[in-house]
Amino acid sequence: MATIKDVAKLAGVSTTTVSHVINKTRHVAEDTKNIVLSAIEELNYSPSAVARSLKVNTTKSIGMIVTTSEAPYFAEIIHAVEEQCYRQGYSLFLCNTQNNPEKIKNHVEMLAKKRVDGILVMCSEYKDDSLDLLKNYSNIPMVVMDWGPLNPNTDRILDNSFQGGYLAGKYLVENGHKEIGYLSAELTKTTARKRYEGFLKALHEADLEMNPDWLYEGSFEPEDGYECMNRLLAQPVRPTAVFCCNDIMAFGAISAITEKGLRVPDDISIIGYDNVHISRFCAPPLTTIHQSKARLGERALNLLFERITNKSDERKTIEIYPELVIRKSVKKIN
Structure with a gap:
């Protein structure tokens, strides 16, 4: 493996000059610079990233x-x-x-x-x-x-999770839904709580109340969406739509609905949150709240x-x- 000394010898310059060319730490005459670069290419020389970082005080x-x-x-x-x-x-x-x-x-x-x-x-x-x-x-x-x-x-x-929760709730209300469930991550978390509060505002503007039997807390995981939806489906009366605190919980919820022989959105509508890339490819494609990751x-x-x-x-x-x-x-x- 070639060293900086090999490059200097082939180019006929000092190792200091080679270093200045590589690190751009001082002006080097154009002809000399080209000779050094040619020597580097001919020898396939790769400067030590560690040694270079010590000199220029950056590791990139x-x-x-x-x-x-x-x-x-x-x-x-x-x-x-x-x-x-x-x-x-x-x-x-x-x-x-x-x-x-x-x-x-x-x-x-x-x-x-x-x-x-x-x-x-x-x-x-x-x-x-x-x-x-x-x-x-x-x-x-x-x-x-x-x-x-x-x-x-x-x-x-x-x-702006409050605004996102409000947009989701308002869209469900505008589509005629009055009986709406909510699958949430822990409401002690700021994002989950703000999304829920925005959702409640949309319901209150439509003179609707949240049924406490249709509120379930889990975490931002598909397993929790799946388990929470199964508990919701076990209720004697189920909602016509469910707002899931994020898309991943929505995927778990859709899986639970499908296993029960029901269909989204014919039997239950679902809206998610985040607009992760795969949300457009699930069956059916998921209506959701977008945030630019x-x-x-x-x-x-x-x-x-x-x-x-x-x-x-x-x-x-x-x-x-x-x-x-x-x-x-x-x-x-x-």
Whole structure:
């Protein structure tokens, strides 16, 4: 394997000149630069990324810590971040936590040892000890996005969940539904609670009341959508439509409905939330509330790049706006 000394010898220059050409740290005459580049190509020389990072104080790498890359919502955010990293010439180290503080600690330590230029943290919830761990690495540029209330130690994602829940409830009401169930993640979570509150506003505007027997809490997982829907279907009277707190729960709910020999939307209408990529390909295609995962990922990463460049610790808010996406899973009734 060729070394920088081999390149210098072939080009007839010093190793310092070769280094300046590679790292663009000083002006080198055009003719000399071309000779060095030709020598690099001829020898197929690849400079050591570690050695180079020590000299220019950058590894051109980013760490990303998420709850889970398996969830379609996070997967689409990760895809946007990775694509943006690729365009900027950065490598991405991806770490999953499952909201485990010990995993967060180990991942941050590992990323610090790899001397990443910055860390993007996008977990669905944080515990106090998790945030304390992150504060211990304040020397690393970091963006910590939180969907919850404004926290002085985190940046904020303002996803307007209340408005999204309202859009979903209003659409069901406008299509003639008066008996509507709700499958939710834990209502202690900000996003789930705000979506439910927006949904209730739409019902109240139509002089409708939420039947407490049709409200079930689980988590943002297909298994919970499946189990909650089975419990709802076991009720002596069932609703004509169900709003699911996210698309993944909706997929589980549709599976439970189908297993009972019922059909969506002929027997029960379903509306989801998030507009994950696969929602348009389920049977029937899912009516849902869209939030731009690509825009969120790109804006969060751009904020991290700003923090790397400017060394600023000012907390920021990234706002995204929900939109109704109409497909085939809601039936209009008289």
